Amino acid sequence: MIREKILAEVIAIIVDLFEEEKNLKDSVELSTIKNFDSLGRLNLFMALEQCFVIRFTIDEILSAKSIEDLVDMIVLKEKSK
Amino acid sequence: MNVSVLSNVNMDSLKSHLKKVGVEHPYFCGYNQYLIELLDRNSFIHKNVQEYIFIHLDGEELLKNQYFSIPRKEDLLSDLEELLSSLRTYIHQFPHASIILSTIVFPPFSFISYLDTNSPISYSQIEHELNAKLDSFSIEQTNVIRLDFNRLVKLYGYNALVDDKYWYLGRIKYTNLAFSLIAEELKNLIHAFEGKTKKVLVLDLDNTLWGGILGEDGLNGINLSEEGVGKIYRDFQKIIHSLKGIGILLVINSKNNESDVCEAFDKIALMVLKYDDFIVKKINWQNKVQNMKEIAGELNLGLSSFVFIDDSPVERALVKESLQEVEVPEFPSDITMLKKWFLSEVVYKYFGKVRLTTEDLNKTEQYVRNTQRNDLANSTLEISEFLKTLKIELIVSENDLNIKARLAQLSQKTNQFNLTTRRYQEVDLELFMECGTCVVYGLEYADKFGNEGIVGAAIIKCTQQVAFIDTFLLSCRVLGRNVEFSFLYKIIQDLNSKGITKILGEYLATDKNQVVKNFYADCGLTEMESGKMGNGKYEGEIDLVLNRLSVKCRG
DSSP: OOHHHHHHHHHHHHHHHHOOOSOOOTTOBGGGSTTOOHHHHHHHHHHHHHHHTOOOOHHHHHHOOBHHHHHHHHHHHHHTO | OOEEEEESSOOTTHHHHHHHTTOOSOEEOOTTOHHHHHHOTTSHHHHSOOSEEEEEOOHHHHHGGGGGSOOOHHHHHHHHHHHHHHHHHHHHHOTTOEEEEEOOOOOSOOTTTTHHHHSSOOHHHHHHHHHHHHHHHHHHSTTEEEEOHHHHHHHHOHHHHBOHHHHHHHSOOBOHHHHHHHHHHHHHHHHHHTTOSOOEEEEOOBTTTBBSOHHHHTGGGOBOOSSHHHHHHHHHHHHHHHHHHTTOEEEEEEESOHHHHHHHHHHOTTOOSOGGGEEEEEEESSOHHHHHHHHHHHHTOOGGGEEEEOSOHHHHHHHHHHOTTSBOOOOOSSGGGHHHHIIIIIIHHHSOOSOOOHHHHTHHHHHHHHHHHHHHHHHOSOHHHHHHHHTOEEEEEESOGGGHHHHHHHHHHOOSSBSSOOOOOHHHHHHHHHSSSEEEEEEEEEETTEEEEEEEEEEEEEETTEEEEEEEEEOGGGTTSSHHHHHHHHHHHHHHHTTOOEEEEEEOOOSSOGGGTTHHHHTTOEEEEEOGGGOEEEEEEHHHHHHHHHHHHHO
């Protein structure tokens, strides 16, 4: 899956989950997203795992800081499929 | 819909999934605080009116350290009894809350390995006993229903629904898939509980009810057998036949020659369904949308009660676009999926049932008799003459707890002849029947064609010498036979004998109950106040109402 498509899907999931209305780009820090908290982080990773049929490690879940980090991780996992 | 979620694990992730199925602001109790929530008089569910309380207990968390040692059944049953006892107290205090109890599912693996099924030390046995205890509790309490989480685990697999990673990170036990399935199941279950499920299954024939195209392949080309692909269709017919047995009305909407179809039903020995199993048959070459509208007219039911099954994507699209009220599920492209798809995607979603009434079991026969009555009406010139030939018998019951399930079903489902459309559950009716100042009347109908069962309900609230008609409704099956006037007449007579002198009535307009807009005026009550949207408040002296109704009944 190409990076742009992954980015679009990740943003769609974030918008759906957090009802974020601002224009999201890959540079956006996760902590600045509306309603984002520690539970929201877990919910986000759960939704990403289901959408892309991948599995994140605990380190990956805890270390991701931005949308770009998420997309990078997914791109890597998609390549190794 | 107002839902609270109580659990021994973190269920907050369910929130976004519940929103997708129409539950806007669910409440979640704190992690593992479900007992405190139930017992504490200052907790959210004590301070706020609850419609539904969903209690989900995770099996492994319920076991606690017993998952890592030989399990002690008595301790676990005693823990569960503590919950049930708290629930009994809560239900006693808040009888209007409906409780949804999830089945308990233990992990399918443990350190005792094969001992589980080969020795008295068994997690599976304990799991079974805990769930049996919950089953008994839900039978004992009318407003407690079960959500079968175990069914979802069987369907999708334990590993797809349970993930320890999020448990160690945030006490979340389930996957995103599990939460979406639980939310969907909750929605469908509540619909079934409230009687909002569909009534009519409309079926295509060729490549839907049997393999092959009758008009092209002929009788011998029809695939219906006990082997191979033909068995798929035969099994499908068996399920549909069983649905008819629990009150689902079957209808054919097919492009075919009617005589060919009759011959197929008559001559194909392995046909499970019979021609007469279908309450209406639209077998012709006209547009299926037009057929659908005619079926709705003949059954006197709204299109929103219909589910349409057709293998043709073109026909499905046409019906879907033209009649948005009709549910048109996708048909499986792989026909071997037919049985599994129909049961899991159609039956649970559209035809789910939580309780079964006598009326459900006789539904098709009741509609057949209605068709016979309509035929008689059409052949009779005078309506009064027609009604006399019917030999109608009405039995009015008073505060009869034995029929509360049927009265609740009528209250939940009746839209047209319903003056106030107030929806009541069994527990509400029980309270009305036992409060001492209310009278709940039920109406049983029979005529020369047969017994229709309980078709009407009325709830009267009395204050000294004044009676307020809170609810007055009649199933659309018996409309047009002046039954409504006779029912009210009998009620008013009874109230008269109880010393009531004045009757108050109310009409609350909805999109569907325009047919009863002038009912109280026709019965001799005077409109005292007309509100917004056509609502009205009525009153009448009991003698005047009785006189008017006796004239109406004679007419």
